[in-house]
Amino acid sequence: MYVRAMMERLDYGFRGFQVPPTARRPRSTRRRGPSKKSAEVGQVCAFELLATLAGKLLQDSESSASSNASEGMNHPAFSQSVVEKERQDEVKPLKAKGIHNGSCAECTVKTEMESQRSIQKCLEHAETDCILECVSVNDNSCSDCWEKVEAEVKSKRFRWENKFEHHSNRLVEIPEDVRESCDGVIKNGFRQEQETSNSGFMASPLNNNFIFKEPLDLCINSPALFDSNSNIKSPFSGGLFPSASFSRHGNDNKLGFRDDDENFLRWNRVWTKSKAFKPPQRCRRIRKLATSKCWKVAPNLKDCKHSRTDEGVIPPYRKRKTCYSFVRYRHGSLFKRRKYFGWGSVITSDGGFSSDSVSNSPDKGMDGDNLNSSAKLHVSKDSHVKFSIKSFRIPELYIEVPKTATVGSLKRKVKETVMAMLEGGLHVGVLLQGKKVRDDNRTLRQSGISCEESLDKLGFMLEPSSMQDSPLVCVGDPSPCKTSQPVRSPETPALDSAITNALHDSLLTNNVNLVESNHDSNSFSTDPIADKITTDSRTLVTVPTRSAEALAVVPVGQKTRHSELVQRRTRRPFSVSEVEALVEAVEELGTGRWRDVKLRAFENADHRTYVDLKDKWKTLVHTAKICPQQRRGEAVPQILLDRVLASHAYWSHHQAKQHTKHHQIVTMNDTVLMASNHM
């Protein structure tokens, strides 16, 4: 019965909503040394973070049928049209702007004209990814701004909502704190469209009414926000940001905002973080995918009219079979979120910047040799630096619904999942060489984030507001988090392994395995992964896995940094059924044929690579050799261990034998050959 029930469900594993090219440089690239850009060292006075989480929530297909103005906004094509329209009407109200559903690539478009809208666009991004735009500002103007802004902010509760109401023009351009942006977007609701064709999910804001509840500390100097033909009026004309205090620099958007680190919110009470700044490490294939080759493939780029080829665009991870399939059959849990939200690449863009800004050629930017390629710098003589962080990925989601569920319910499920994830809000963290910069009052210069070199080591991360402030707590070892995560949802008993097993079992093995998978799931109940919430926390803590990469955005590159920044994959203990499948396969195929083993017994378990299997076998052999008291983790039936030993012994011998045989044959052949030669 259990088995049957299990089979009746479909489990979906999302590694993020399908989308825009987000890119992550290849590992090799990440390790490369620091960027060798010759740009002048910019003194970044302040940086702006514009972040948006374009997430999407769904609605019932039925309910979604109800159309409203926002309906059309969900259409992929809409985005472009809106953009075009905006070009014609620079003073378009926020409302009109907030409905893009473009791809990330679009967000990266930086024409002079659009640069000012980049932020907004990011916000509009419905790709579940958070797009951040960072714009450095002039030192001088910045300090002035800070003071003024501070005063202003203190005397006034700044609400995005208010701004919007009072200034229906480009206020939308104002950068927002990531968490607020995301929060706002989420609160607004998203529409989710499922593309059955590719099992992808796309998210789009239902509307553009972003409401931010918390006061903002903003330092704005964004001439670009003003229409040259219109009265120059600060978007914050409410008095918050005296335009007089801002200097203008060509088309640069100079924005600055302060982010109080102390406000690091906790995303979810259960969320915890670990190596937050470690970019997720997906399976090798994925990493390898992130090669220059992939860049060319990014289809969205063309459509988005990338005006800057130097903008690093990381290819989507999707569709890498070896690494987590998008859709998975699963048993048990409704969903699981893995790892961090995702990481993004930090990319500076030169859009609209001074002519002397350093322009990076595509090669440069994506070339594996340049670590900083992902973090492009454009430093002008006047110390202006503009850079952007693109596309934070949403954590991997696991959703399970009955086969009989409607598409609408599936959408709802996804929505709920995303909502739950974002409910707590997001917070932005700044990392310098992997270390979080906590003092918000320090200037960038003081923090050492004022030169090209530092930018190379600069990273941003999105964290659930509920996260603890010590990202490293659980680094490398989820167990601590595990124990600290008592919360467990009864409704989500299934575990990763269980799911995997279910999948595997249902497709490859027998009922026995199914039963075991059930058992496994139970046995894993203590595993954080099992619990959705726990999983989340753990996820955040331990891994920005494959699709659900961490929010941490780090300029990947240096080798030294590599170890610190690269996120480790989520640990996924092998279940008994998995072990059995492995043993069975090895018994048949022997060791040394891991690829075959993988194909035979774990083909559908995308999270298990042949290397994983090989490693597991290695540990199994070791486990079998030690006394039970020394064994840890889920107990593997002695019977299986015996089989492991037997197999190991057999194949060791067999291989040796074969080798010997082969050697003998060769020798013999040589002998024969020699003999024949003599003849």
Added chain:
DNA sequence: GTTAGGG
């Protein structure tokens, strides 16, 4: 791309 091993 796979294997094999050390970390």
Added chain:
DNA sequence: CCCTAAC
């Protein structure tokens, strides 16, 4: 699990 050398 990660990372690499070696193939």
